[in-house]
Amino acid sequence: xxxxxxxxxxxRAREGWLWGAFGIxxxxxxxxxxxxxxxxxxxxxxxxPLAEGLSVAVWEPGRACDDEVPPLIAVRVxxxxxxFVTYHYLDEKLPAPLTIKEWQRRTGAGLLFNAGLFRxxxxxxxxxxxxxxxxxxxxxxxxxxxxxxEPTVPGLRKARVMDLALEPWEMDxxxxxxxxxxxxxxxxxxxxxxxxxxxxxxxxxxxEARDGFILLLKTTDTVALWELATCLRSxxxxxxxxxxxxxxxxxxxxxxxxxxxAGPPGGTPSVQSFQDVVDGGGMRHIPLPAVIGLLPRDVGxxxxxxxxxxx
Numbered sequence: 001x002x003x004x005x006x007x008x009x010x011x012r013a014r015e016g017w018l019w020g021a022f023g024i025x026x027x028x029x030x031x032x033x034x035x036x037x038x039x040x041x042x043x044x045x046x047x048x049p050l051a052e053g054l055s056v057a058v059w060e061p062g063r064a065c066d067d068e069v070p071p072l073i074a075v076r077v078x079x080x081x082x083x084f085v086t087y088h089y090l091d092e093k094l095p096a097p098l099t100i101k102e103w104q105r106r107t108g109a110g111l112l113f114n115a116g117l118f119r120x121x122x123x124x125x126x127x128x129x130x131x132x133x134x135x136x137x138x139x140x141x142x143x144x145x146x147x148x149x150e151p152t153v154p155g156l157r158k159a160r161v162m163d164l165a166l167e168p169w170e171m172d173x174x175x176x177x178x179x180x181x182x183x184x185x186x187x188x189x190x191x192x193x194x195x196x197x198x199x200x201x202x203x204x205x206x207x208e209a210r211d212g213f214i215l216l217l218k219t220t221d222t223v224a225l226w227e228l229a230t231c232l233r234s235x236x237x238x239x240x241x242x243x244x245x246x247x248x249x250x251x252x253x254x255x256x257x258x259x260x261x262a263g264p265p266g267g268t269p270s271v272q273s274f275q276d277v278v279d280g281g282g283m284r285h286i287p288l289p290a291v292i293g294l295l296p297r298d299v300g301x302x303x304x305x306x307x308x309x310x311x
Contacts, residue, residue, distance in 0.1 A: 045074065051296075053078030054110075056255065059217075065231035070221035073253060075111065077214045079158035083297055084149035084214075086115065086130040086178045088290045089122070097122055097287035100254045109293030112254045113216055114204055116143075116182035117246045122289040126181030132174060135290075137181075139169075144193070145184040145243030147206050147292070148176035161208040161241050163187055180292060185229050185244040192229035194244075200224050202251040205232070207242035215239065218253040249286050 047055040060071040087107060089097045100112050117125045126140040132152070146169060149159035153175050162169065163184055184193035185205060200222035207215040215236070219228070225244065232239055245251070 047076060050255070051110075053081030054294075059235070061231050061235055064235065065227065068227040069223050069231040070219055072220065073218045073255075075216040075253075075255070076209075077111075077159075077216065077294060079149070079160075079212070079214055081297055082110075082294050084147075084159050084178055085109070085293045085295055086128060086135070086180060086290070087293060088124065088128065088130070088135045090289075091130060091135050097289040099285045099287055100252045100291060101285060103288065103291050103293070104254055104256055107293050109295055110256050111216075111294040112252075112256075112291050113206075113218070114245055114250050114252045114288050115180045115290035115292050118250075118289050124290055127169075127179055128181070128290060129174070129177065129179040132177040134171075139171075140181055143181055143183050145182045146179055147182070147243060148179045150177040151175055152177060157212055159214050160212075161206060161243050163241055178292075180245070180290070182243050182245050184241070185225065186232055186239065186242040188241045190233045192226055192233070194225040194229060196224075196226040198224050198226075201247040202249070203228060203247045204245040204251045204253060205242055206245060207232070207236070207239045209238050210240045211238065215242075216253065218251065249284070250288060252285060252288060 045057045045059055047057045049055045055076045057074045057076075058071055059074050061069045085107070087103065092106070098106065100114070103109075103112055115124070115128065119125060124135065124137040126137060126143055127146065128135045128137040144164040146162040146164055147159070148162055151158065156175060164181075165184070165187075186207075187193055202222055203219045203225065205215075205217040205228075207217065209215055217232075225247075228244075229242075232242060
């Protein structure tokens with residue numbers, strides 16, 4: 001399992017990183033290799049629409065992150081059009097956890113990703129809420145990331161990432177019905193919240209964008225958390241803060257559905273092609289005790305996302 005840490009770079013180290021990145025950029029310009037580097041620096045992402053308020057892209061950091069970070073599948077979700085729902089196999093009265101494909105068939109969710117960390121007996125480590133009910137888990141004292149959705153208080157964003165080191169969470173006054181606790185990866189100051197261990201694994205990231213959208217990112221190969229955090233800091237400046245869910249063999253993402261028929265000249269890639277990128281790292285889909293699904297708020301607007309039963 002991953003280890004949590006609130007160790008953060010000091011200001012001097014951060015300035016050194018920035019000057020180092022600036023120096024690398026200058027050298028690349030002088031060498032005439034500006035194309036892909038500047039595209040990355042400008043965070044140009046070719047989003048492909050899956051449906052209104054839902055799009056997907058493949059982001060390739062490459063040399064901009066010293067080839068330490070593999071391509072990532074990125075999904076951009078408008079919480080005003082889609083709701084996040086937490087599932088746990090015991091709450092579903094199931095005898096054992098399901099693979100993510102089995103979860104999709106059961107829930108009809110257009111998109112699914114793994115929740116946080118769990119023990120060998122499949123009990124969830126940290127706070128896990130569904131419809132305002134605790135699914136038998138307690139708040140983890142050290143992990144500071146909390147993905148929340150479906151507010152109980154008017155005026156709050158439909159979904160966001162909370163940093164429990166800075167924001168209070170009271171179980172007796174829950175502001176959200178859905179919640180999943182895990183590790184903070186990158187805070188609102190742009191500081192990594194993980195140790196620089198060099199350990200590499202597949203990762204699933206949930207990020208809150210500055211415009212209120214939710215970004216879901218899945219690595220296509222193994223990566224170290226520190227390198228991932230620093231890469232996202234510069235590669236996705238729109239990220240307000242981000243947390244990491246369970247990694248390794250538990251890291252999983254499933255996109256169901258098809259892209260709109262009308263696309264740009266030359267055609268658009270299929271959803272299956274994006275899923276092939278997710279699966280291309282040689283990962284196998286292991287049973288997951290807890291997942292988070294994406295369902296349209298208005299079935300009539302959910303063009304391009306199949307399988308939703310409306311329940």
